[in-house]
Amino acid sequence: MDDDRTSIHPLWLRIIHWANAAAVVILIMSGWRIYNATRFLHLNVPFTHERLFPAKWTLGGWLGGAIQWHFAAIWVLFASAILYAVLFIASRRGKQFLPITPRGLWSDIKAFLKGHLSHADIRQYNTIQKLAYLFAMVDLVVLIASGLVLWKSVQFGWLRVLLGGYEAARYIHFYAMAAIVAFIVVHVVMALLVPKTIKAMLWGR
Amino acid sequence: MDPEIKKDEEAILKEANGLLKDPAKRRLLGNVLTLGGLSLATGITLNHYGSVKEILKAVSRFNDGAQGVIFNPHNLAPTYTEADIKQPFPFNAFYSVDKAPVVDPGSFRLQLSGKIADRRPWDLPALYALPHTEQITRHICVEGWSAIGRWGGVVFSEFLRRVGADTTCKYVGFKCADGYFTSIDMPTALHSQTLLAFTFDGQLLPAKYGFPMKLRMPTKLGYKNPKHIVEIFVTNVYPGGYWEDLGYNWFGGS
Numbered sequence: 001m002d003d004d005r006t007s008i009h010p011l012w013l014r015i016i017h018w019a020n021a022a023a024v025v026i027l028i029m030s031g032w033r034i035y036n037a038t039r040f041l042h043l044n045v046p047f048t049h050e051r052l053f054p055a056k057w058t059l060g061g062w063l064g065g066a067i068q069w070h071f072a073a074i075w076v077l078f079a080s081a082i083l084y085a086v087l088f089i090a091s092r093r094g095k096q097f098l099p100i101t102p103r104g105l106w107s108d109i110k111a112f113l114k115g116h117l118s119h120a121d122i123r124q125y126n127t128i129q130k131l132a133y134l135f136a137m138v139d140l141v142v143l144i145a146s147g148l149v150l151w152k153s154v155q156f157g158w159l160r161v162l163l164g165g166y167e168a169a170r171y172i173h174f175y176a177m178a179a180i181v182a183f184i185v186v187h188v189v190m191a192l193l194v195p196k197t198i199k200a201m202l203w204g205r
Numbered sequence: 206m207d208p209e210i211k212k213d214e215e216a217i218l219k220e221a222n223g224l225l226k227d228p229a230k231r232r233l234l235g236n237v238l239t240l241g242g243l244s245l246a247t248g249i250t251l252n253h254y255g256s257v258k259e260i261l262k263a264v265s266r267f268n269d270g271a272q273g274v275i276f277n278p279h280n281l282a283p284t285y286t287e288a289d290i291k292q293p294f295p296f297n298a299f300y301s302v303d304k305a306p307v308v309d310p311g312s313f314r315l316q317l318s319g320k321i322a323d324r325r326p327w328d329l330p331a332l333y334a335l336p337h338t339e340q341i342t343r344h345i346c347v348e349g350w351s352a353i354g355r356w357g358g359v360v361f362s363e364f365l366r367r368v369g370a371d372t373t374c375k376y377v378g379f380k381c382a383d384g385y386f387t388s389i390d391m392p393t394a395l396h397s398q399t400l401l402a403f404t405f406d407g408q409l410l411p412a413k414y415g416f417p418m419k420l421r422m423p424t425k426l427g428y429k430n431p432k433h434i435v436e437i438f439v440t441n442v443y444p445g446g447y448w449e450d451l452g453y454n455w456f457g458g459s
Contacts, residue, residue: 034349035349037347037348037349038346038348038349038350040349040350062452063347063348064448064451064452064453065261065452067347067452067453067454068261068262068264068265068452068454069261071264071265071268071454072260072261072264072265075264151459152272152275152459153282153345153459154280154281154282154423154424154458154459155275155276155277155280155459157280157283160283166343166345166351167351170349
């Protein structure tokens with residue numbers, strides 16, 4: 001456990017991060033295939049007339065295959081979410097993300113606009129990072145909750161009512177997916193701009 | 206139904222039918238699944254094409270068991286009012302609406318087999334004489350749409366009791382006039398909202414909605430709700446189903 005004390009990201013966190021990343025990518029790509037079975041929104045690939053989602057972006061080959069991928073990956077997502085929640089509390093990781101103050105946010109936005117927002121110490125998250133990571137956590141909870149309603153609307157009747165009904169859960173699930181995709185795009189771009197963050201998430205330091 | 210949705214549906218059917226018939230396409234599907242799996246999950250070449258497919262199938266069977274555990278037979282699906290009924294109610298099958306089977310009501314007999322004490326066939330007047338229940342519930346399709354409809358018929362557990370079905374068995378299976386077949390778990394068969402339905406929206410079921418009868422379960426996806434039922438059997442041997450054998454999840458319910 002010496003390794004854990006000196007590392008930026010403890011081993012458990014790194015394992016959960018990559019397992020979660022793999023599960024979320026599988027869920028998104030198979031989810032797109034499932035969406036394609038009834039495109040309930042009229043969305044095109046940006047700047048084209050091609051309808052979302054092109055088959056080559058999707059996983060599963062057909063609806064049945066995509067559902068198999070989706071419902072295999074949910075177990076990895078469930079496990080990583082529960083383990084993360086438990087270890088998050090046990091290791092007091094909350095300190096890294098909270099508190100978020102309006103003053104801190106405002107000074108970070110000013111720094112960002114001037115191009116001075118610092119990433120120098122990757123142990124310290126700035127306010128915008130804190131918000132982004134908390135947003136991703138909440139969004140994953142929303143995805144799981146709305147997914148549970150789509151999967152088990154009778155057994156989780158209270159959750160169905162909470163989300164505004166069965167069909168509402170479908171839209172919530174879709175928009176929460178879009179939000180996590182947006183998060184992933186920004187997250188990956190930022191990580192590539194500061195490659196030592198990727199090293200830290202792989203090897204711990 | 207939205208013509209776009211119709212088009213997607215046809216594409217899915219074509220795809221699935223192709224997979225069933227053409228071994229080359231079946232292999233291709235295996236490869237698609239495997240390629241996706243190896244590039245995403247590992248980045249390592251898998252030697253046995255199809256092994257990912259086998260793993261996914263095994264997980265789907267595991268999920269059947271998990272869903273059986275989650276299923277509480279006392280939880281009821283929500284019911285709705287006349288005003289919520291979708292008009293016209295969507296038609297959906299593995300063929301187009303004009304191919305719906307024609308069943309002669311006069312000569313029709315419902316066959317019973319397997320672990321059932323009284324396996325005498327039933328004619329329609331005898332079935333129509335059973336106690337009648339009406340229900341307005343949401344039909345949820347695996348393809349990603351849902352619609353509210355009104356079905357009427359006999360509570361299925363009441364029917365199973367009358368024919369002396371062995372309700373300690375695991376499965377109830379259904380054979381249909383259009384060659385479709387499926388099967389369900391006994392707890393769902395005994396759920397209080399599971400109906401052997403003879404009417405839709407107060408009228409005898411028209412051919413497109415499953416004449417002479419369909420099993421209506423608001424706790425299961427559409428493909429688990431067989432139409433045009435001609436035979437019901439009770440068994441402990443896993444009977445599978447038309448879509449289930451192609452890869453849809455067997456439990457398929459909420």
